[in-house]
Amino acid sequence: MNTATTSTSKMAADPAGGSLRFYGVWLIGIAVLIVLPMIFSSGGSLTSFSLIGIAIVFALSYNILFGQTGLLSFGHAVQYGLGGFAACHMMNAVVSHGWPIPLPFIPLFGGLGGLVFAMIIGWVMTKRAGTVFAMISLGIGELVASSSLILRSVFGGESGITTDRTALPKMLGWSFGPQLQVYYLIAFWLVLSAIAMYALTRTPLGRICNAVRDNPERVQFIGYDPHVVRYIAFCFAGFFAGIAGGLAAINFEIANSAYLGAIQSGLVLFSTFIGGTAFFFGPILGAILVTYLQLGLTNLTTAWQLYFGIIFIGIVMYAPGGIAGLLMMHRxxxxxxxxxxxxxxxxxxxxxxxxxxxxxxxxxxxxxxxxxxxxxxxxxxxxxxxxxxxxxxxxxxxxxxxxxxxxxxxxxxxxxxxxxxxxxxxxxxx
Amino acid sequence: MTAAIEVRAVEKRFGNVGIIRDLNLSVAKGERHAIIGPNGAGKSTTFNLISGHIAPTSGEVKLNGDLISGLRPFEINRRGLSRSFQVTNVFARMTVWENVRCAVLWATGHRYAFWKNVDSLPEVRERTAQILDDIHLTHRRDVPAGLLTYAEQRELEIGITIASGATVVMLDEPTAGMSHAETDRAVSLIRRLTEGKTLVIVEHDMSVVFGLADRISVLVYGHIIASGTPEEIRRDPKVKEAYLGEEAH
Known part of the structure; x- marks a missing residue:
């Protein structure tokens, strides 16, 4: 069993024969996203699907760091949360200034919020990988989460920053009041982000990220500065986490300190690891499962976090490749x-x-x-x-x-x- | 003509311990230069000093006449010096193809590009395929490097080292741990792939050294005691005493 779990390859490796199947997988994914609310149209399911969509974008962004570049972050929710706050402030600014920016563009500003913070803090953070990076990420996470309660004008203190998504200019007649419209907005950004993040893994930078993950020392002797590679990866991860945060802000019409905290950071690590970090689609599976369990288990039992812990320990010990690793070892x-x-x-x-x-x-x-x-x-x-x-x-x-x-x-x-x-x-x- | 590598009065201390003392070494362009010496003489440290893995305490290293001591490894690599490692140092979870391709990317000018599809860069693909063909690993291209046999990993190590097209190639014990047949294969590989380049090689196998090198330097206790053609080294009384004495039967 060992050889199978250590062997990793990527989705659609064959350039010619696999391309049809490759695009097929993406098209099926898009089709599922479109059809899903038609089959499960209850309010509860729409809310669940929306949350899952946000969690997928967030987990995929985390995997740019963890699975692709080998950076274990304990504070990825910082970029997510700041993206959420940026989106909320932007929405309120759009409303108060009467700017002609409809809601579907708002997640982009969430992304920019995450990106700008990542660019500022990232250079110092990514100087070293491994334990040093993990510890600094934990520290930054705590720092920002506690600042969010202190800097009231920006973060709104305990209550957070609220907004009204329906007050923005309409687009194509959509007010984004109904959850169904919000779902489609999230699904749209999910597809866009997933394609962009997948494409990123197929670029020279994406490949060198993997090389830095495997062997940062050797990378220096093929012309690359691993610090720069880690920094750029960190910025991309921050951008896409910000988009996820922006989507969450739209969905909940609020951003508060819980967005930035250690629980949120832990949850994304958890989802990504359970799904499997070695494959692009791993975090997608993880985000679906963890969000679904989180929503389902909280209703069933008070000890739901205990189950999460058991699942996590079980995966770490017996299936370090996650669900994706378990599936792909059968290929x-x-x-x-x-x-x-x-x-x-x-x-x-x-x-x-x-x-x-x-x-x-x-x-x-x-x-x-x-x-x-x-x-x-x-x-x-x-x-x-x-x-x-x-x-x-x-x-x-x-x-x-x-x-x-x-x-x-x-x-x-x-x-x-x-x-x-x-x-x-x-x-x-x- | 300026030397490819010029090491002048280099010293390296770890605390109070001088590992390298007054190291002087000159490697002409296009030369195959072997560094030999007993275990612990500082051969790998010399490699690390030249390639920027560690910085010298004092003294200077020049590459094609330019001062490189104190530069970071990737800066030195970008100036055309590439090295391999004594302990196999590949990208274990990536395939053989990807290992070599990563080593091709900087030299072909793609750097940190995140707007190009890596699979549709013809010059990268051709060069990678060429290197794989050169190191006879084309049939293993989709295997993760960590699952290769030892000898294959050593060949991949050489492939990664030469992939950037560096004009100065440094190989640290490329045949260590290989069987006789594998060593012969590796030597002819090295000879072919470093054609027209400057080669610096650390090697324990004397048949490899004397078969491959144009010039040999003998390093003992962090100091080069002799430098010359294989014939001169063979005759040098200091070398006989310090090193070959025990080895030459």
Whole structure:
């Protein structure tokens, strides 16, 4: 399994034969974005889709730093938040001065807000990579987040800066009052940003970013200053984070200190890592999953952050390539035609793995609600958290599930080794 | 004619320890120059001093007559000096093709461009393909560099080093750890690829050194004790005593 997880390649590597498939993927993505609100038209779904769209832009911008250039930032929400504030101030200025700038152009000003701050702060920040950069990003994040509460005229203190998106000039008769119109605005900027960020990875700069990620020392001996490379990457990441912040400002009609804070910075790191940093589409998957879970889990359980933590630790330990890495490691097997030899072992593993997961969920919920004494409602069944039956059931599920699941996971590993060997022999795996 | 590399009175101290003392070295243009010496003599440090990896405590290094000591590695590289590393130093997660292409980009003038599609730059593509062909890794072009065999990584290392078209090429133990057959292959590769260029090479394998070099310098305890043609070095009593004495059978 190791060889497969270490092998990384990029989307649509073949220049000629893959181009049709490559454009196909993008067109399908755009089509999905257009059709989605027609299928799920409830207010709740539109809000979810809007939030997911914003999260995707934000996570993709984070991956310019993390996945592409190897910069682990703990303060990426700074650029996002400042983009949000810039957009809010711009919207209010447009309204008060009567400028003829319709709402769809506002995210650009959010982007500029993020970009300008990145340009100012970035040169010092990107002087060193690794731990130094991570620590400085954490410091800057705290600094800006606390300043936002102090500098009231700019950040509006606790309450933030509010705005009214419908007060801006209309475009093509759209007032952007209804959530559906806001969704399409977000979808438009999502497509634009995603294309731009993908294109960026295919430029000389984008390639050198990867080289800096892999080996900043060697880069210096092929003519490049890694500091400059990191700086430009940081500016681009700031710009696109600012666009995401601008979209959020439009969506919520407010920008406040929560936009800039450590929680927001942590969430984007989380989404990007869970999705997978080695592939362009990884952060997209991560943003969709994390936003969806965040919206869904908060309604279901008070311990939702605990689940996030468990998922994150699980991914870091067992699938460092994220969801995208897990998916893409099957590609050579599909090409070699050996995937079917692995599938049965997956099917066998499903049952004990689900049992283990249920056991963990039951344990967490029991512990979380023990003090409250509320009944637990899991998958339509009620459990009493103070009852020993519940505790025993949880223990059996966790211990028994883990024991059997380990055996089945070993079978997966063996099946994988066999399939990978065949794939290697057939030349589909290095 | 100005020398390709001129090292004059260079000293390097780490704290109180002088690693390199009064180093003088002159490499003429188009020459194949080997630096030999026992382990710990400071051969790699000499490489690092010339290529800008570390700055000399005192003294000066000139490249084609221009002072380069104190410049950053990428500034020196842009002036036409390229080096390889003793320990393989490639871009492990990127493919062989991308490794070489990255090394081609600056020299072809694309620098930090973020408005060009890297796949549609014909001169970059041709040059990369040429280099891959030269180092016999075309069939491995889509393999991540980290998954290559050791010998292949060493060849890629040479490919990255020469990709920029630098006129002065420095190779730090290019055949270290290679089998006999692999070494022969590597030597003919080096000979072919550095045709018409200035080559400075650090090497432990004496058959490689005496087969490849026009001139040899012997470094002992951070000081060059002799410099001359292979024949002169072979006869030099100081060299025999300090170095070849133990090695020449």
């Amino acid at each position: 050579p097997l599909i090409r070699a035609g050996t995937l079917w030899t692995v599938i049965p072992s997956y099917l066998v593993a499903i049952v004990p793995t689900i049992a283990l997961a249920c056991g963990v969920i039951l344990t967490i919920e029991t512990v979380a609600r023990f003090s409250g004494g509320d009944a637990i409602n899991l998958f339509g069944n009620a459990f009493n958290p103070t009852s020993p039956v519940t505790w025993i059931a949880a223990a059996i599920l966790v211990v028994g599930g883990a024991f059997v699941a380990r055996l089945t996971w070993r079978r997966i590993a063996e099946a994988w080794d066999r399939a990978a060997t065949v794939a290697r022999d057939r030349g589909y795996l290095a």
